[in-house]
Amino acid sequence: MSLRYALLAILRVGPLSGYDLQKQFSQSVGHVWHAPDSQIYPELRKMQADGLIEGEEQLRGQRGMRRVYHVTEAGDRAYQEWMASPLDYQRVRDPAHLRAAYLENTTPEAARDFLHRHIAYWESELEAFQGELDHIERMDSMMLNRRLAVIPPDEHEAAIEYKRFSYEGLAERARGEIAWARRGLALVDRLERVDAAARP
């Protein structure tokens, strides 16, 4: 149920159309919370029905139309309440560690393949996180600048630091996953040697 709060967080900075929101999502916040357009549009409608946001229809050209949403007072309150409420941690459901726990059930080749893919996946994630951190460092993140434009200068540091804090946490997790999978590869090698020694 965090989707609506993710949307509110972005909309609070300033009104956006569903389309623009979706773009922002796939960039910045998308690294933390993915949502396809087919989920965003209906959710915006529901949020409007719940009074959290309001949509304003704007004409684009002759017949083109777009709906620009802004956060209502009730929406802002709901967001604040969410920020101050305890997060509900959903139960673990970790396919990678599930598979890792049973790697002896497959061939060394399949085990290595799994671990190589795990490394590739987290390396690409890490690259994305690093990219965001670079944006923050160079202050050219579209999102961040939009946000900084609407808050007083003495709050800029906090906005920047928390964003960095969040992405550094993600980057560290990615590095941890990569290091873990590399140790896994070493383990596969070692067990294969043990196995070869046992049956000459």
Add this chain to the structure above:
Amino acid sequence: MSLRYALLAILRVGPLSGYDLQKQFSQSVGHVWHAPDSQIYPELRKMQADGLIEGEEQLRGQRGMRRVYHVTEAGDRAYQEWMASPLDYQRVRDPAHLRAAYLENTTPEAARDFLHRHIAYWESELEAFQGELDHIERMDSMMLNRRLAVIPPDEHEAAIEYKRFSYEGLAERARGEIAWARRGLALVDRLERVDAAARP
């Protein structure tokens, strides 16, 4: 869709009733993949319909009944195929890092509260992982011993080592989250001091 493979992984070791399976789940594998009984029973029925497992009705006392499932050849094949196929990484959806990225939108108190809860959550997870690692170390894990009983002795080491590998990865992640949240607490403090200095 990993639930059925998690169930197969446990059932492959030996036949179990839905009830026993659920118990095993909530212990060992449950740390990696949570599933409530209301999901396990229907899934077992579906797996039977798909020919992956077979259930045998057993009487318990006069009228009591239990269905003991075992993996079919087709189920074993499906499991092997899954183990050799690339894992599908579902998109990120991380409420904690989402909130962290926007902590400047709330009060220092709420920010600290969030971080304290994050630490408490991951400390309890870490304790569970450590507990499992201790079981593995002392070789008194119910699950592990069940597994070791049905595989040849020269494969014992692999079974043990992969389990350790998996849980060590989880424990490390937990430690990472704790360290990250502690740095977050220090950041909240620092920003509060900056803020206090700015408006005397």
Add this chain to the structure above:
DNA sequence: AGGCTCATGTAATCAGTTACATGATTTG
């Protein structure tokens, strides 16, 4: 007799994924 554990589910709902569907506007 009462409480615990064994044992098995159904029903309603929600969140998310995938595929499909359509059309206007801008830019080269």
Add this chain to the structure above:
DNA sequence: CAAATCATGTAACTGATTACATGAGCCT
């Protein structure tokens, strides 16, 4: 005029959550 991008959705399905529902057997 064609292609890219702007713009908005619907429909079918899957996987997971929550709440409800029931009853037998075992131990004290």
